[in-house]
Amino acid sequence: MSEFKFADLGGETTDELLSRADALCRSDRLDEADELCREVLAIDPAHAGALHLRGMVAYRRGEHARAADLIMEAISRDARPDYYFALGNVMAAHRRVAAAAECFRLVTQMQPEHADAYNNLGIAQRGLKQYHDAVQSFCKVLELQPGNGRAYNNLANVLLSLDELPAALEAWQIATEQAPSELEPRSNRLTALNYATGTTPEQYLDEARKFAQVVEEAAQPFRSWLVGMAPRTERPLRVGIVSGDLRRHPVGYFLESVVKSLDPARVELVAYQTSREEDELTVRLKPYFHSWESIAGIRDFAAAQQIRNDKIDVLIDASGHTTYNRLALFGWKPAPVQVSWPGYFASTGLKAIDYLLGDRHVLPQGEEHHFVEKPWRMPDSFLCFTPPERAPAVGPLPALKNGFVTFGYFGRLTKMTDVVVATWAAILRRVPGSRLLLKAAQLDFDDIRETTLRRFSMHGVGAEQLLLEGFSARGDYLDAYNRVDIALSPFPYPSGTTAAESLWMGVPVLGMHGDRFVSHIVESIVHAAGLADTWIARSRDDYIERAVAFAADAQALSGLRAGLRAQVLASPLCDAPRFARHLEDALHAMWDENLAQRLQTKQEA
Template sequence: MPASQPTSTALAEALALHRQGRLKDAEVRYGRILAREPGNFAARYHLGLARLQRGNLQGGIEALRPLYESGPPHIDVLYNLGRAYSELGRHAEALPCFERAALLQPNLAEVQFYLGMSLASVGRAEAALPRLQHAIALQPGLAEAHHALASVFNELGRYEAALPHFEKALSLRPDLAEAHNGLGTALCGLGRLEEAAAQYRRAIQLKPVYVEAHTGLSDVLRILGQGEVAAECAEQAVRIGPDDAVAHVVLGQALAELGQQGRSLAEFERALALQPESAAAHNELGAALHGWGRHAEARAHGDKALALDPDSSKYWSVQLFYLHYDPTISAHDMAARHRAFAERFEAPLQASWRPHANAPEPERRLRVGFVSPDFRRHSVGYFMTDLLAALKGRSLDLYAYAVHWTGDDLTERIKAGFDVWRECRMSDDALAEQIRLDGIDILVDLAGHTVGNRLLVFARKPAPVQVTYLGYPDTTGLDAMDYIIGDTRMFPESEEGLYAEKPWRLPDTSLCFMPPDLPVEVGPLPAGEAGPVTFGCLNRQDKINDSVIRLWAQILQSVPESCLLLQNRAYDEAAVVADMRRRFAAAGVESKRIELVGRLGWREHIEIYNRVDIALDPFPYNGTTTSVEGLWMGVPLVALRGDRLVAHMGESILYALGMPEWIAQDEAEYVAKAAAFAGDRAGLAAVRAQLRGRLLASPICDAPGFARNLEAAFRGMWRAWCNRQNA
């Protein structure tokens, strides 16, 4: 600008260029004005604005920042500076801009919207809610505000509250792919999986390269049991976003569901390489490594996941569950870890526990609720079906709180055993309130820390008596859980300190087995009179740790020409087979003596026991369902007595059948017993011939008797509560 030209004229010319869209020319003019008058507010503000409009966000910040730092606050400076920081992802710097702007003009919808977005982005989700709600009150037609508010509700797990705002956003902006994706997440959180899948598909239709929608769809399809399609969706997400760590995690989960353990492990490792601080990747990798016997690495990744996201109850439960496969973790360490879970998640809820209105009448009819994600073809389903049928019509009204995503043919049989069936696709608060409204006297957890558990419902203490049973071989850690049900073998008095709950010991057994409805007969002893003995284990490969391999190798070395048959879907994958063979080779076992069989159909799985002479129980995590299935097929079990609930299952089962001679007290005896039984072909054949009948006549298959014992246990628990109330 000429030295003689008044600043006002030069500014007017610059503004005219700005209005014409000649932003670069306007910037030059603003710069000349500032060279002469560095404190000219209008020139500096419009220079920053022009830079922002040209996409030069950092340049815009450099121009506007001096105005923010000196002089009285100006709403336009604060708003535009905050927007620039937000677009660069620098939300912590954006936040004070919008906070000051909101103080100046609290009734500007855009300011409240961006303030809410900034709060959410820095992890202050609860504080973001009133700001976004205020923005909507000021401008009800602001689709982005409805979408943002719904997204915050999703982040907080308040999916019911999110739904109307996603729906409103989509009524205003039907083409908003992000809102369809968020609605899919909310519907998934509520268990409305088919609807969720439709929303993810719509988001992909609108935005085909939307990685998050592809991963969301993969998650839903995996839960729905459509594993192959889920893997395809995740693979598409990885193709679109090869550097997206979440996409690799989701692909790893889908592959793991298909039993492709080697490929899934590689995907989790790739995710961590891309994002070393990904809690999800550490969590999944930690769980996966237990299956490969790499327990020290697994623990390190699990602990890292909890350090990165200590408030994820899911990650806590995953790590607690998988640590049972680690033979180096002591029983007391496991107990301490469960108590730490309670201290983090239950303790903050205890102040909100409310008195129960249940009438403390010890002999009245009781309402007993069962909470489970596994009312289906699952170990829990197999042990509950006949029991529920035997309990129905007694002095109990049975309520089901089915928190599973999908059911199957067995679900319908289980459902018939309940007086009331509720499919509970709701938040922990809502489910706890439903249980209170139902007037449940005794609430039974059937999941513990397994997938799909609702322990945080129990942590809210919705029922006066709460019990954990069957689904998880350990304490929950919760003070709110009054009892843990087992039998005398599962709960030696010396181990009571391992449990937050009071052990309730049933007589005889804690299992009520439903024999397979299959026309499969017990075959002759595979070894015959002089053939090679086949030992077998049909448990998941996670249970076969190096200590187990060491003892099994000693057994094979003690029994010449014997072999070991292992069956699990994981052995469909060459990498898993090679790794298992390597581990046995390191223990001195030739590859030809190990047979690894992959996925089988239900009938084929049962029939393969006809190729096994003696089953070997793994440790410390014993088998349960597979052990009883083997006994039904005439295959006796050699078990090692352990020092905690998870390691007492084999002992408990064998005592219930009157077969204590098959229980070893230490490792040396475990090897010796297996070898001795293998050498007694006549004895093995005799046991095989009568074992199914023995099982069917045992307390494990006596559903009416077991129902009486469990009913008496519930009555005893209830009387104890009533006595405390009436004292």
């Protein structure tokens, strides 16, 4: 490395100048930081520190390929562990997860006490579905730093992927205790509580309010907006959607046909993307938005200020407590009307969110006390399913060829509680020769397959009655429904997207009547598809009896299957123009109601 030079650097050493550049980079003054790095490189083109820092500037700009090139050049000059750590973060952001894992692994070899490297290695291993290795990495972090709340949160995420719900809930609780102001473990735990059989709506809401308290302590809500106070009759309502799931994801699937059908004279959409993940569905969605903004990596206040400056009338949270949520920015109240829909299924806990959009099935009279938000009911379903572009044709009823009935469930095994396993096992014992096809990504792992077989064997159901399959590409996944006669929805957390897909593939879904929003979702979908209460049981015993009765009438199942796709396509579940009119009406009515309240408050003042 070259000796320090002073004259060309204004009297500063390279170390001093790069220290200043590093501070500028951390303050997001990226152009200034880059300029200082280039000054150093003009004197010493091989300066590893300047190359590394230029790479970090590119990383913060989202220029991941360039960042990787710069940092790799720095490593070729000086193979320091902190450079490898930075390269791992760049590779992870660039979705080169295997490369990221290798970088972090090298750091742990060079610095065995580097807790952050083990943490990031675990995150990469989870992304590679190396769940057991990820558990070991997070345990190593906790060995080095027993009070590391982030590591407990990340460990809980992996445990949930391994279908270890009680252990995951415990780890999230510890994460919250270790880092009370961190929102991510609280959100993760709230989402997971919906899987837990013993959680009451009241207990859930209490936890959601605790989350909201942390948000409210950090936020200073706007009390005025730049949108004016008039009905939106002369111009469209400006509606922002905050989501990280505007891609191949249930939110994307349920939004696609709706945004295509909205009347631009009534609603003008603005997307606020909270993740950098995009795919072909993102490309299809973008033309239907007036503008598309990324707020990934932008702090909550800055994002809220941007939304306020964009003059948004109604802001929709499409994530709830799920991954990539930005509920904290809603605490700043950047829009006068804020709504939760369609990506969550319980209260966010935030008083700053005015409405929860649902329907009469998921928001029945008498359950309003489950929410902080005001329930708003759509006339049909609160969801509109976008039929897959290249779905396989609906095949004949498998039972007619097989001579036995095949039940199916294509969802997360975490929803398959002990009560559900006992119920499905009772059905399999009652229906001679029947099979149950379970299809879930978790079943790619031998230990989870063995655990699943053992759970059913405890109820007298042998492996010969169970068909266990792992992940498939979407086309093959949909085609697998052609091997199913009847789909079974679990409870209390039922099928949602998988129920709509099952119906589209001609397979009726048997569900259970619930006692809260999340457990009512299958009811909403089945009703919207035109199957009414026939396929919704009122109790566990009723669920078993209905399954047995449906299985006994192959001709009725065959007739239903033959016409079910056409029925679903003609139903409110897939009628995007009808749904779009209802959504426009709902958003305008929310605006008018909020406007009347603000005008009244202004008059009283």
